[in-house]
Amino acid sequence: MSRKGKLTLERKLSLTGWAFLLPATLLILIFSFYPMVQAILLSLKAGRGAQAHYALTNFTRLLQDQTFRQCLFNTIFYFIVQVPIMLILALVLAVLLNNPRLKGKAIFRTMIFLPCATSLVSYSMIFQSLFSTNGFINVLLTGLGLEPVRWLEQAWPARIVIVIALIWRWTGYNMVFYLAGLQNIESSVYEAATIDGASPVQQFFKITVPLLKPTILLTAIMSTAGTLQLFDESMNLTSGGPGKATMTIAHYIFETSFVMTPNFNYSAAMSVFILVSVAILSAIQMKIGDKRD
Amino acid sequence: MKKLILSVLVALTVVATVFAGGASESQSASSQDSNTLTVWAWDPNFNIAALRAAEALYQQDHPDFSLNIVEYVYNDIQTMLITAAEAGNLSTLPDIFLMQDYQFHTYANRYPEVFTSLNDSGIDFSQFTAGKTADSNVNGNQYGVPFDNSTTIFAIRKDIVEEAGFTVEDFMDITWDQFIEQARVVKEKTGHPMITISGGSEIIIEILQSAGSGSPVVNGELNIADNEVLYKAFEIYKTMYDEGILVDYTDWNEYIASMNNGVTGGVIQGCWILASIEAAADQSGLWRIVNIPRLGDVEGATNYANIGGSSWVVSGNANTELAIDFLRSTFASSTELYDQVLAENSVIASYLPAADSELYGSEVEFYGGQSVYADIVEFAGNVPAIDYGNWYNEIRDALNVALTNIVQNGADIRSEMQAAEDTARFNIGL
Structure with a gap:
């Protein structure tokens, strides 16, 4: 009797927990995992409708596709150049804003975070007009006695515009995570360090960075996933141009699905490629970043 | 147990609510109402x-x-x-x-x-x-x-070509070689480019069409790499771009502004561009419409295309x-x-x-009394048919990349044409 009662209570508690988890779990299963499984199945098929059959042609095609190679290069370039600059900048800004003696902190914080609140499309359009041939940036350059640059018509300047745009858009977002992380570091730690004669630079590297490591890891993984799936900037700011010089993989997936003659099987194969890359890169980052014990 | 049932019920309600939105929208988007x-x-x-x-x-x-x-x-x-x-x-x-x-x-x-x-x-x-x-x-x-x-027209600023010593008629029914020679003079004497465009490959497509059936890009098979008409089109484009006769604007608004602000001496585009040209009311009387230049040494080439x-x-x-x-x-x-x-x-x-109709024959004040609508319909009757098979976007995309490489990176035209054919072939071979 008592044994049975105990079990019921335990089971009751655990079932209540599961019941609370149920809606979210169901939604994730239906709207995220089910499409993902379908996409993987789609990527393994060739042909359309009744002629569809399982084959690896989409993945062998991936290896031969010059355009895909170009898009992969562009995406990796954005990843390698933009993510470190952005994260370091976000960290520096967060540390500056965390200074208790700084005045007008709220204003600065809002200003730096504000780009994140703008729509991806509208900010892309604004950057496009800023960097157009007769745009504000070129007017500024001419005013300073420098040569104007045809930003969006040459490969490397166009890629750099995308990197600048990304940094502008996402630095504030990452900074907020760092600020939250910094709030959790006891100020007594810094006081003790100051009494022991540690310089601000030493404090930054010996206290702030190690204690923020979990947050840094989080932002690094999020930025990696975000950059590999980059779409809006490539689509709206440069249209992937000039040629295919700034097109990202996600943009190319869109092209093969909805602009060129639709080939959803191949698009799905490229999506699977992105999924695997994000998983591998995240695993590496966690291996390097997470050194607890 | 009551609590458990309750929480399951709540959970199901939440899920059901999420899906409820979809059901009511699954009706046909086309009209049910018979009128x-x-x-x-x-x-x-x-x-x-x-x-x-x-x-x-x-x-x-x-x-x-x-x-x-x-x-x-x-x-x-x-x-x-x-x-x-x-x-x-x-x-x-x-x-x-x-x-x-x-x-x-x-x-x-x-x-x-x-x-x-x-x-x-x-x-x-x-x-x-x-x-x-x-x-x-x-x-x-x-x-x-x-x-x-959507006939392609060449809209010209009469005042600008006259300043350079030409008449509008000098630009009617001419070849690209004649055009480039005259446009050079215009550029030298007035500083104006004769053409502005937005997104270069459009003009290549138009030249290909105007050339007629002589050397089609799709001829049962893809015919890009060894296409002499295409080679000439790229060459013409590169010459014009390098000499500043033609200016390409990535941004559509800048492109329209180049006409409305009097930057350009002319523009080659589908005739739907007239509405944008006419937006600059202060330029009334300054514009004229002629047909586009043709490829001089290609047999059967015409002065007409559409886009x-x-x-x-x-x-x-x-x-x-x-x-x-x-x-x-x-x-x-x-x-x-x-x-x-x-x-x-x-x-x-x-x-x-x-x-x-009378209206089509009427003289339009904005174009100095030219009966532009009748002229455009007349042009339309002469446009050669062109067939890209099922692959217009793939071909256009490959040509666009080739053009960018040729113009921006100084790449060799022949090798870019080969690359364009390879890319198009790859994309078509689904």
């Missing part, structure tokens, strides 16, 4: 304005009739068509939609179910310009009612009878309608009988 047609189109000042005029016309005989016009940019229409066709559920489609001419072959071959053949519609398609009718005729089925005239037009489609999910009757009574027979949309929205028809 209403749903239409997808873009551009409120052009296509949609014409639809409104057609609706008013049809209402004269059918007082209960109405159109439910939904404005979508073309890319969205395209995405929604593909989604509906791939999902095998056409119920989201409207009765009528507007479609870019160059995409009929691609989609009608792949998704014929999205279209309704108009062969037995009673519409006389011989009354439309031949080139456009051919664009929407796939496998013997007529899938589109041609709408706007960027569209046609009406009755979808595979339509109130077919009403949709066809509406199109037949308006866009396929009413010169009155075409007169009205020409006067109000500068829509130039591809419906040939429309060109006989």
